[in-house]
Amino acid sequence: MNNGKTGMLTVLKNRDFLALWLSQLISKVGDNFAVVAALVLINELAAKTGLAVVVIAAAMTIPQLFALVSGVLVDRFSRKSVMILTDVLRAGLVLLPLLVRTSGQLYILYLTAFGIMALGAMFIPARNASVPNMVPEEHLLTANALIQATELVSLIAGASLATLVISLSSTYAAFVVDSITFGVSALFLVAANIPQGPTAFSATAGAKGEFRQYWVSFVDGVRYIASNKHLLQLMAITTVATLGLSATVLLAAAYFKQLLGISAEYLGLLQTAEGIGMAVGAVLISAYASWARSRQIVSVTMIVLGLGILVFALAPVYWLVLVGALVVGLCVVSARTTLAAMTQALVPDSQRGRVESAMVTVIGLGTMGALIMAGILGDVVGPTSIFIATGVVVLGAGIASIFSLRGAEQELLNGFGTSPSPPLE
Numbered sequence: 456m457n458n459g460k461t462g463m464l465t466v467l468k469n470r471d472f473l474a475l476w477l478s479q480l481i482s483k484v485g486d487n488f489a490v491v492a493a494l495v496l497i498n499e500l501a502a503k504t505g506l507a508v509v510v511i512a513a514a515m516t517i518p519q520l521f522a523l524v525s526g527v528l529v530d531r532f533s534r535k536s537v538m539i540l541t542d543v544l545r546a547g548l549v550l551l552p553l554l555v556r557t558s559g560q561l562y563i564l565y566l567t568a569f570g571i572m573a574l575g576a577m578f579i580p581a582r583n584a585s586v587p588n589m590v591p592e593e594h595l596l597t598a599n600a601l602i603q604a605t606e607l608v609s610l611i612a613g614a615s616l617a618t619l620v621i622s623l624s625s626t627y628a629a630f631v632v633d634s635i636t637f638g639v640s641a642l643f644l645v646a647a648n649i650p651q652g653p654t655a656f657s658a659t660a661g662a663k664g665e666f667r668q669y670w671v672s673f674v675d676g677v678r679y680i681a682s683n684k685h686l687l688q689l690m691a692i693t694t695v696a697t698l699g700l701s702a703t704v705l706l707a708a709a710y711f712k713q714l715l716g717i718s719a720e721y722l723g724l725l726q727t728a729e730g731i732g733m734a735v736g737a738v739l740i741s742a743y744a745s746w747a748r749s750r751q752i753v754s755v756t757m758i759v760l761g762l763g764i765l766v767f768a769l770a771p772v773y774w775l776v777l778v779g780a781l782v783v784g785l786c787v788v789s790a791r792t793t794l795a796a797m798t799q800a801l802v803p804d805s806q807r808g809r810v811e812s813a814m815v816t817v818i819g820l821g822t823m824g825a826l827i828m829a830g831i832l833g834d835v836v837g838p839t840s841i842f843i844a845t846g847v848v849v850l851g852a853g854i855a856s857i858f859s860l861r862g863a864e865q866e867l868l869n870g871f872g873t874s875p876s877p878p879l880e
Contacts, residue, residue, distance in 0.1 A: 479582070481640050496561070586598050600738075731784065737788050760853065795814075
């Protein structure tokens with residue numbers, strides 16, 4: 456994998472990638488409008504707010520666990536069309552919470568969250584699978600860093616603007632804004648040229664029934680993933696990185712007062728510190744690439760991530776907790792960006808949609824694991840023990856990646872990811 460130095464401005468000069476990036480930035484800002492509005496509705500209407508938050512968190516996480524099935528569609532059809540269609544559908548679906556007026560109607564909000572995330576489980580693999588076809592390989596790290604950075608920018612901008620809009624109008628206006636941003640995102644995608652190689656179904660089209668074709672392609676994707684040990688290693692490390700970030704966020708929110716004996720209002724500073732770390736990580740990733748190999752970036756950042764979580768757990772004073780949060784944010788973005796770029800370069804285009812769908816599932820597993828730890832194990836063994844265990848696991852994964860990613864890195868250096876995939880039988 457070519458680690459040539461590439462600045463963000465250089466990558467954004469690619470008009471097609473710029474259109475994709477802007478579509479994501481705008482729609483992600485809108486998503487945070489919807490999240491804030493949903494939490495406001497829950498606090499206003501739910502009899503048991505804590506339970507309602509758990510339910511909507513589960514509704515947003517569960518669709519990601521089954522994202523693999525969407526990969527067949529991403530590889531079969533035009534990825535550009537998949538992204539545009541899912542944006543249009545989400546623009547309509549996100550308006551359903553306008554009907555929620557009583558606690559008995561909150562199920563509409565839960566179903567909407569489930570549907571939005573299910574469509575997102577199609578959009579994200581299509582987007583990620585498209586990036587390697589839109590930018591040269593030496594730009595992959597920076598392109599992925601920009602996509603990761605949209606999460607941070609949209610979180611800050613979306614949450615702030617949503618609060619302003621809701622205070623000046625109503626909670627329901629935020630859902631309308633989110634719908635509009637999905638529409639704008641679709642228009643940017645219409646303007647972008649998003650190339651794609653031959654579809655996974657080209658070898659069987661017309662020879663088998665529709666369901667048979669789908670099943671054959673699905674099984675082929677599963678076999679490809681299961682037989683590629685380097686890909687499985689990348690997925691495992693991605694899961695651990697996601698678990699590390701999600702566990703700190705969820706457990707800090709639930710047990711902040713118990714850990715440090717201070718009020719929950721300081722959670723905002725904690726999230727800000729983590730956000731600053733994510734921003735720094737996104738900006739620095741192209742600088743890392745100028746002198747470090749991908750395996751080195753992943754290994755070092757995962758090891759430091761594990762240490763950051765341990766600092767987070769054991770810090771006796773609040774300012775050290777903030778330092779730990781900053782380190783966690785920086786390392787998660789650096790590791791996740793590099794792992795994403797390695798995965799995209801390693802996988803041939805005809806399999807990339809199914810692999811990226813599997814990655815969404817993997818990230819969902821990491822998030823679900825963090826939910827379980829925060830909601831169940833945190834009550835049993837306490838948050839400090841969970842933090843320590845998570846830090847040790849992440850640290851161990853970082854050390855293991857020094858050796859386990861050696862083969863994947865060598866294949867990338869040999870240009871393995873550019874080879875065509877074998878046709879379906």
